[in-house]
Structures are given as C-alpha cells and as structure tokens.
Amino acid sequence: MMIFNEPVSIARSKYEEELKKYVDGVKYVNDLVGVMTMGSIGAPGLSDLDVICVVKDNFNKKYSNKLSVNHLDKNIFLHGPVIVPESMIGDLQYLIYASNLTDTDEVELASKVSELSNLEKKNISLAYLVDFTESRLVQYAKTKQQGKIDKRAWMTRLWSYVHTQNLCQYAEIKLSENSCKIIEDIKNLRENWLKGNPLNNDYFLNIFYRSEAVAKEVMKTACKESSIRIEGPEILSGPCIFESRNKRIICSANISEPYSLIRNLKIKNYTVPFITTYAPLEYAVHLNQYGSPDKCFQKDLTLTLNTNKYNNILNKRSKIVYSHSLFLKEKNINYSMGGYLGMPYDSSNPIIQLFYKGYWQWIANIKKERLFNGANNC
Numbered sequence: 001m002m003i004f005n006e007p008v009s010i011a012r013s014k015y016e017e018e019l020k021k022y023v024d025g026v027k028y029v030n031d032l033v034g035v036m037t038m039g040s041i042g043a044p045g046l047s048d049l050d051v052i053c054v055v056k057d058n059f060n061k062k063y064s065n066k067l068s069v070n071h072l073d074k075n076i077f078l079h080g081p082v083i084v085p086e087s088m089i090g091d092l093q094y095l096i097y098a099s100n101l102t103d104t105d106e107v108e109l110a111s112k113v114s115e116l117s118n119l120e121k122k123n124i125s126l127a128y129l130v131d132f133t134e135s136r137l138v139q140y141a142k143t144k145q146q147g148k149i150d151k152r153a154w155m156t157r158l159w160s161y162v163h164t165q166n167l168c169q170y171a172e173i174k175l176s177e178n179s180c181k182i183i184e185d186i187k188n189l190r191e192n193w194l195k196g197n198p199l200n201n202d203y204f205l206n207i208f209y210r211s212e213a214v215a216k217e218v219m220k221t222a223c224k225e226s227s228i229r230i231e232g233p234e235i236l237s238g239p240c241i242f243e244s245r246n247k248r249i250i251c252s253a254n255i256s257e258p259y260s261l262i263r264n265l266k267i268k269n270y271t272v273p274f275i276t277t278y279a280p281l282e283y284a285v286h287l288n289q290y291g292s293p294d295k296c297f298q299k300d301l302t303l304t305l306n307t308n309k310y311n312n313i314l315n316k317r318s319k320i321v322y323s324h325s326l327f328l329k330e331k332n333i334n335y336s337m338g339g340y341l342g343m344p345y346d347s348s349n350p351i352i353q354l355f356y357k358g359y360w361q362w363i364a365n366i367k368k369e370r371l372f373n374g375a376n377n378c
Contacts, residue, residue: 002148003201007155007193009045010075018076019049022069023104029066031056033086034107038098043194046155048078052098054109057085061332068335078156080335085327090114094313094320095339097128097163123313125170126229129222130286132164134258134342136215138275141260145273151199154208158186161214173221179214186211219258220280227282229310230289240284244343247275251284258283277342290318290341317341 023035033054041047053067069077082096092098092113101110116124139157143149161183168175175183185207193199239252258279265272289311321339328336 001144001205003151003205004148005150005152007045007152007199008075009196012041012044014073015041015044015047015049015076018073019051019104022049022051022072022077026053026067027105029063031059031063032067034109035104036109037102037104038100040100043159043190045075046152046159046190046193048156049076051077051081052092052101052109053081053083054086054089055083057087059085059331061330064332067333070335075152078153079337081337083328083331083333083336084324088320088324088327091316091320093124094317095324096337097132097167099163120313121170122172123229123310124317125167126173126222126226126310127286127314127317129164129167129171129173129218130226130283131340131342132160132167133215133219133222134260134277134279134283135340136160137212137219137258137260137277138262140212140215141262141275142273145262145264149205149208151204155190155193155199155204158207158211159190161186161211164214164218168218171222171225173218173225175214176217179217182207182210182214216257216259219283223258223280223282223286226310227285230285230314231309231311240281242284242287242343246272247277247343249277249279249283249287249343251279251281251287253281255280283342286314287342289314291315 019037026032026035033056036052036054038050038052039047041049051069055067067081067083069080084092084095088095089109089112093116098113101113103110136157143154165175165180165183189199189204189207239250239254242249242251255278258277260275260277263274263276265274317339318341321341324338328334328338
C-alpha cells in the first residue's frame, strides 16, 4: 500500500484566519442567514473545519458558487460546507451528526437547532451508526482498490471511531473488547503525533487494517438492533438487492460480516466506479424503512411524526435528507455535504449519467454471485 500526504502540524491561529477569511467572504452574500461551525480543533494538522451555512429558503441559485471553500486552504477545509435552508435548521440533527455547534457572528443559529430527547438521541444514534459505518466500509474498499492511502485523511477518519464509540453508548450498543482496544490504539496514535513523534508507516497501516474490523462489528450489530427496534418489519426469507445508478447493496443471511467492493467499469474513454456492499439481511429492513425517494419524499416538508418510535425516527430522517437533496439540486449547489442513507438517490456527475443512460439495464442484470441468483428486489 503506497502512503502519501504525511500530516504536518498547523498553527491553531491558521484555522482562525481561514475561518475568518471564509466568513468575511460570504457574509455579504444575498440570502445568507449566517454561518456556524461544528466539532472542534482538537489536533491542529489533523482536524479540519466543518462549516454550516444557513440560507433563506428562497435562496437565489445565482449565488450558489459564492459559498464554496475551493479558494481556501485544502489542509484546513477538507470538504465543502453544509448548506441548509432556514426552515430545516431546527431538524439539523436528523440530517447530519452535528456536535459542538458554534455561531461565528452576531446571528444566533445554534440555539435554533432543536434539542433531542433522550429517546430520540438513542434512536437517531443507532440510525447514524448503520449509515455512517456503511459509508466507512465503502471508503475502505476505495482505498484498497486504489492501492494507496491518504495518511492525513485516514488519520482524521480513524479518529471518527471515537465518535462511533460515543454513538454506541448513546444507542446502548456494546462494543467488544477487541474493538475498544483498537479505538484506544487510535487515540494513542493521535496522542503520540500531537507530542511530535513521527507516525511510523508500518504501525499506521497496522491500525488502518485492524480498524476495519471495528466497522464490520458495528455495522453487523447496529443492523441487527435496528431491525429489532423497527416495529412490524417485513419478514424477509431470502437475499435482497437494492440498486441505483452506481451502487448495489446485497443483503443476505448468508453474509457473515459486511464489506464493500469497488469495480472500475470502463466504457470507451471513461472509467466509472461501481460499488457493491454486502450486508446482513437485517440491513434490508433498515433500508426498507427509509423507503425510496418516490415513496417518502415530500417537496413541502411537513412533519408531525411522533418521534418516540424508532420507525418514525427513520421516516423523519429520510424525508429530511431527500428534501435537503432536492433543495441543493434546485439551487445548483453541488459542493455541499448532505445526509447519507446508504443508497445514492441522485448523481450530479455527467459521466455517471452518460454511462448509466446507455448501460443501466446491463448493470441491473449483473448477478455474478451464484448465491444471489433469484434474489428479491426489495
């Protein structure tokens, strides 16, 4: 495995400068309500800035590019901001896992984010464990498929297992001693780096490979617990396949542990990655509760769900994620982070769209694994 992008220490003041530069650059953008940050800068050089921009619901798409972070330090802004319409700010916790929200100017926004009840926190944490962990399995697959690893990026991702551990506590899921030991090793790896010790590549890779076992355990355990909490789940007797433009999820009782694979499909001059995630059958129950965009999507989001039930937590989350996705699409905002539900429901990549326009039926019929012949399309 080739390792690149060795992390280097960054002065905390540099984070403050870049944040000020961003806020000063966007505060006069029409239809912007205000800017928040989330998370904290616990390890300058490894930590990144997470920014949330709240805009008016009638945000004019001609200003869409003005909220981008592309012109700023890529070592501090590892990804784009989260752009959220003002009407959705109260339900932000259903869209993304947002902790330590902080206002950046005189506009009070953090206080408008609704506090979760203990039961809501327990249930939404479980939903995030399922969704986040599946996305992490895809990231492992992508890195191994490429044969190279971004050390800085993965040091940040590895630290996210500390947040996973917290979510497990909120969701009342117990991790094995082995997973807890790996997370402790991740903490020590970061602590040693903060002390100025070099990151040994062999030790780093050792933790990288071992950490995937944590993701697999969390995914398997969380899927099982999710299916238990869903009231009146459909009884699934066989494998289920979920498919979209560039991804397939296969759920089966014969899959002992979840994992993802990525194949590069070449069409003429284009190379298109196709993701396949293999998961326990219980994951199908979770995805079925989310529903598909045409079944659960509401353009005018009006939610009166009783969030005391886990089913309603998932229903509310799916509606918010889909509504947010449509908002971004309508406003021509293609750099914002959004909610993740496991199955992509849209693609702004013209190459992907071109590829699937001509080869969708071919991809839909790929069933190389004999185990899944005749599987149900859930």
